[in-house]
Amino acid sequence: MRRSPTTTLLITAACLVMSTGCQRAASAAREETDLIPIQVRTPAVVERQDSITATGSVEGSETTDVAFQVPGKVARVFVEEGQHVNRGQLLAELEPTDYRNALDAANAQRQVAEALAQKADVGPRKQEVEEARIDLNRSEDEYKRMRFLVERKSLPSNDFQKIEAAYNTARERYQMAVEGTRLEDRHAAMAQALAAKAQASEESKRLSDTRLLAPITGNVSMRRIDPGQTIAAGAPVLSIVNLNPVKVRVGVPEAEIGKVKRGAKADISLPSLEGRSFEGQVEIIGVSAEAASRTYVVKIVVPNPGPVLLAGMVAEARIFGLAKAQVLTIPGEAIVRDPQGAPNVYVYHPDRNRVYARRIEVGLPIGGEVQIRSGLNGDEKVVVAGQQKLREGTLVQIVGGVR
16 A cells, blocks of 8 residues: 555654654663762851961970089080980089199188187187286396396496397287287188188089089980080080970961960960870960061960970961851861862752862861861752762762751
């Protein structure tokens, strides 16, 4: 049976329509099976204390250079670099022989001067006064007899002058014995005794200075001394740094220094210790900005038993202020990195049933989540599970986690 051209055309058109419908149905079925299952949620709003971050370094709470106060030859050294020492502990010694001999001589001179001062203060003894009286009587008797002879021209005047001089001397000596030591002589003797005592004390100190003692408790950070060396007075031979507590010195920009208060709490983390965190407290806030960087020095005291923190370590500080702020947080696993390493999250668009990447700025950890500084407003639906299989514009299917 022959068909007309019109009938053939209608049949052909019907077949094409049926084929297109089948293809569309098949395509829709494939898309339905290709949807990536995900979980989404909106960022959490968390109230947290306002804070600023700054980078600096660890330094000792006290650092002291130690030197001998007298010159000499080193006899012994008792400490090594890194060793912990206590205040007053013996660190090193000089050869003390010369200083000990000088002290012995000074002590002997002191004893002599003190004896003379005591004698001047007490005055002549009774026996000395009596001896002077007897000597005066004898001289006076001889003087009278010889004067009688001189008056009768029986004795040369030269011989009499000698007797007269001896009599005058005996009389003066007796008078001095009766009166005792003059005040000015007693003062002079006492002054000499004090000078001798001061000299002995100085020599005792010089002998003591041959022993080098630790002025503070801490760790030996530098040693420049060995037995046998000749050391000059005042030359630093050891350094001691107190590392418990330590001080973390950071620079705070001028725009943020007003947020820092003395006594404020601070969290300290150290990259060299795999980010281990320590608690500290602001002790010092600088009052003058450094000319080049326009930053103010802030020192944070951190307890450091062990010690764990060492001088010179790089430290990152987060200093808490008094004000509180609301911030957005999301789980850390929601963050993905683009080829350049920048942090991104996938945001779900319900009108398209697709997800698109959005770059964000990550802040500090808060609880079990991460602060988002910028990139999100807070009303987005962020993919928190299934993001490993996503690409830009991927069709998705929500299977949970919405809030």
